[in-house]
Amino acid sequence: MMSHQPLFDRRDLVRSSIGLAGIAIWQLLQRQCRQLSADEPMIAANGDTHRRPKAKSVIYLHMIGAPSQLDMFDEKPELVKRDGESCPAEITKNRDFAFIGKTSRLAGSPWRFSRQGASGQVMSELLPHLAGVADQLAIIRSMHTDEINHAPAQMFLHSGFGRGGRPSLGSWVSYGLGTENEDLPAYVALLSGPAGGAGTSLWGNGFLPSLHQGVRFRSDGDPVLFLKNPAGHDEADRRRVLDTLGSLNRLHQAMTGDPDVESRIRQYEMAFRMQVSVPKLLSIDSESRETLECYGVTPGKVSFANNCLLARNLIRSGVRFVELYDSDWDHHGSIRKRLPEKCKDIDRPIAALIKDLDRLGLLQDTLIVWASEFGRTPLGQGDRAESGRDHHKDAFTAWLAGAGIKGGAAYGQTDDFGMDVVENPVHVHDLNATILHLLGIDHERLTYRHQGRDFRLTDVEGRVVHDLLS
Numbered sequence: 521m522m523s524h525q526p527l528f529d530r531r532d533l534v535r536s537s538i539g540l541a542g543i544a545i546w547q548l549l550q551r552q553c554r555q556l557s558a559d560e561p562m563i564a565a566n567g568d569t570h571r572r573p574k575a576k577s578v579i580y581l582h583m584i585g586a587p588s589q590l591d592m593f594d595e596k597p598e599l600v601k602r603d604g605e606s607c608p609a610e611i612t613k614n615r616d617f618a619f620i621g622k623t624s625r626l627a628g629s630p631w632r633f634s635r636q637g638a639s640g641q642v643m644s645e646l647l648p649h650l651a652g653v654a655d656q657l658a659i660i661r662s663m664h665t666d667e668i669n670h671a672p673a674q675m676f677l678h679s680g681f682g683r684g685g686r687p688s689l690g691s692w693v694s695y696g697l698g699t700e701n702e703d704l705p706a707y708v709a710l711l712s713g714p715a716g717g718a719g720t721s722l723w724g725n726g727f728l729p730s731l732h733q734g735v736r737f738r739s740d741g742d743p744v745l746f747l748k749n750p751a752g753h754d755e756a757d758r759r760r761v762l763d764t765l766g767s768l769n770r771l772h773q774a775m776t777g778d779p780d781v782e783s784r785i786r787q788y789e790m791a792f793r794m795q796v797s798v799p800k801l802l803s804i805d806s807e808s809r810e811t812l813e814c815y816g817v818t819p820g821k822v823s824f825a826n827n828c829l830l831a832r833n834l835i836r837s838g839v840r841f842v843e844l845y846d847s848d849w850d851h852h853g854s855i856r857k858r859l860p861e862k863c864k865d866i867d868r869p870i871a872a873l874i875k876d877l878d879r880l881g882l883l884q885d886t887l888i889v890w891a892s893e894f895g896r897t898p899l900g901q902g903d904r905a906e907s908g909r910d911h912h913k914d915a916f917t918a919w920l921a922g923a924g925i926k927g928g929a930a931y932g933q934t935d936d937f938g939m940d941v942v943e944n945p946v947h948v949h950d951l952n953a954t955i956l957h958l959l960g961i962d963h964e965r966l967t968y969r970h971q972g973r974d975f976r977l978t979d980v981e982g983r984v985v986h987d988l989l990s
Contacts (some may be wrong), residue, residue, distance in 0.1 A: 569697070573960030574924030574989075575887040576700070578693065579831050580843040581870065582677075584716040585670065585850030588896040588909050589917035590938045591629045591859055592644045594661050598936040599898050600628030607899055611939055618668055618911040619852065620901050626937065627900035627907060630856060639928025646863040649871035655928045656874055656883075658988045659919045662932020662941040665894050665948045668913045670850065671717030673893035677948055678722050680977050687726035687968070689952055690841040692977045693959060694732040696966050701838030707734040708839050710827040712865075713847030723843060727970040730780060734843065737830070738822075804829060814876070816868040825869035832876055835886055849892065852901050853908040874921055883922045887958050891918035891951070898938045915941050918951060924958045926990045949982035957984040 590596060605626050612622040632645045637654035650657075667673035672682035679686035687695070690707040699706035709723040716722070723734025772778070804812070804819060807829065811817075816825040824846045831842045846866060851858050870890070877883040895916025896909035915934045921927065933943035953963040956977070963982050967974040 569960030570962040570965060571957075571960050573958065575922065575958040576885040577835050577839065578690075578841045578887045578889065578955065578959070579835060579873070580690070580841070581866075581888065581890045582674075582722075582843060582845050583849045583866075583890070583892040584674070584713070584845055584847040586673075586892040586894050586896060586911065586916070587849045587862070588629075588851065588855065588859060589661070589915075590896060590898055590909070591631055591855070592646055592863065593642070593659055593917040593919070594934060594938050595633035595642050595644075596628065596898065596934075596936065596938045599626055599938060602626050603628035604904070611937065612899075615914075616668065617897060617899075620897070620899060620910045624897075624899040624901070625904075626898060627909065637928060639930075641928060641930060644863075646860055647867050649867045653871050653874045653921075656878075656921045656925075657919045657927065658921065658925045658929040658931065659917065660931050660946050660951070660985075660988070661915075661917050661934060662943065662945050663891075663895070663916045663918050663948070663951065664941055664945055665913045665916075668894070668911050669717075670893060670911075671719075673911075673913065674716055674718040674722055677891065677893050678718075679726065680949060680952065680979050684718075684721045684724070685726055686975070687728045687732070687977070688721075688723050688734065689955065689977060690723060690734050690843055691725040691728050691732040692966060693841045693956075693961075695728050695968070696956075696961050697840055697959065699838065699840055704834070704837060704839050705735040706840040707732065708834055708842050709734040709736045709845065710830060710842065711736065711738075711845045711847075712822060712824040712827055713845075715845060716847060722845065727975070728968060734841075737834075811876075814868075815872040824865050825872075828869035828873045832873060832880075832882075835877070835882060836880070851896070851908045852910065854906050855908040858908075877922070885923050887923045887925070887955065888921040889918070889951075889955060890920075892916065912939075915939060918946075920954075920988060924989055926988055929988055931985070931988055944987070946985055947981065949978040950985055953978050953982035954985045954988060958989070 590599070603626060607622075607624055607626050609622070612624075615622070617624075629644070633642055634645070634651075635641065636643050636651040639655045641651075641654035641657060641659060643651050643654060665673055665676055667676045667682045675684060675686070676682045678688040678690075690709075694706035697706070707723065720736075723736070725731075725733035804817065804826070807817075811829070812819070815829045817823070817829055818826075824844065827844045831844060834842045846862075848858075849862055874883065874888065877886055877888075894911055894913045897912040899910065900907040901910045902908060915938060931944055932941060932946055934940060935942050956963045956966060963976065963978045963984075967976045969975075
């Protein structure tokens with residue numbers, strides 16, 4: 521009599537059942553975690569924050585390419601005195617630069633510095649208009665970062681990580697606080713020039729729900745690409761399409777539990793409302809000649825000045841986070857010609873923006889941040905007549921103004937050459953922690969669970985710089 525070996529015994533059956541049940545439970549829990557992460561942000565729906573906020577909104581001015589802090593904000597008389605000398609070997613020992621060698625020469629600034637305002641803020645002659653609001657600024661001369669090349673450093677500044685895939689600061693703020701105007705996105709990006717090496721990841725949502733991605737607005741042509749109705753279709757047609765699409769998406773969401781579907785529905789609806797709200801908001805036709813001249817705006821021209829005026833309008837309309845990206849600050853050569861041109865582009869409009877927000881009573885609720893991905897070396901690069909400065913991650917300058925900021929404060933110090941921070945260092949994580957703090961958010965508690973780990977903007981670092989706060 522033949523005996524038949526069973527395909528699997530009782531033990532195998534139990535193991536298989538546990539395995540299948542485990543898979544089902546894991547999938548169910550994963551779906552629930554995704555839904556909680558997407559639908560329940562860290563900040564409660566009633567608008568409560570971890571602490572009482574001093575700022576309701578942010579205007580972030582990002583100078584793509586890294587301006588020379590040594591020619592704008594960080595005066596170094598000793599460096600000027602020793603201009604053209606060979607750099608002492610001990611200064612560059614165990615230090616890497618992006619393009620120049622360790623035996624380069626010292627390069628002092630050719631521009632004069634002076635004290636400005638009642639606070640005596642030290643600023644370069646390249647910024648005469650900004651000098652007029654010096655008492656509103658808290659200047660940090662001791663910034664430092666981890667990345668030495670543009671794209672990784674830009675991503676690190678914005679997301680706390682030197683590679684793509686993480687949410688930007690604006691997306692974290694949108695996730696934590698939401699928007700004050702349902703007809704507009706919480707996070708808007710405005711560009712004057714190319715976006716730089718990191719591209720659109722600078723305002724990307726990473727693993728956060730797509731609703732929190734920055735939306736690029738343009739100051740010429742269509743304000744937002746693909747927002748207009750196609751030729752031959754009117755608003756009623758678009759409404760019918762969206763209603764049908766919304767029904768299909770909700771059916772899909774009920775079947776799959778995918779939280780991204782809800783984000784998609786909300787984005788479609790916001791886009792429909794933006795067809796009316798955005799064109800009016802971005803029009804400067806009603807602005808007075810005095811206002812246009814104050815900002816230095818040329819109607820019909822894409823410019824940083826134009827974007828500063830639009831940023832004011834966006835803040836007035838309840839947008840939570842507006843970021844202005846201005847390019848062409850990467851001055852490896854011809855800095856004597858190129859830096860004054862760039863400073864002229866930003867000097868008048870930034871000063872006008874600060875004054876205008878103050879006049880409108882908005883500066884007390886709006887935080888302004890001026891920063892770049894890193895700074896420039898105190899060493900010259902290239903032929904002396906047409907020289908520039910290389911990348912420098914170990915010491916650079918940023919400044920804050922507006923809500924909750926101690927105007928006229930000067931924080932941190934670098935050595936006689938501007939090579940290293942010697943007093944009150946401020947890491948990029950510290951800057952981001954301080955920004956969130958002013959918005960009422962504890963940077964250690966603003967988290968999002970992704971792939972089994974709780975992520976945050978400041979990773980496992982960051983401290984609030986309380987000396988900058990009023």
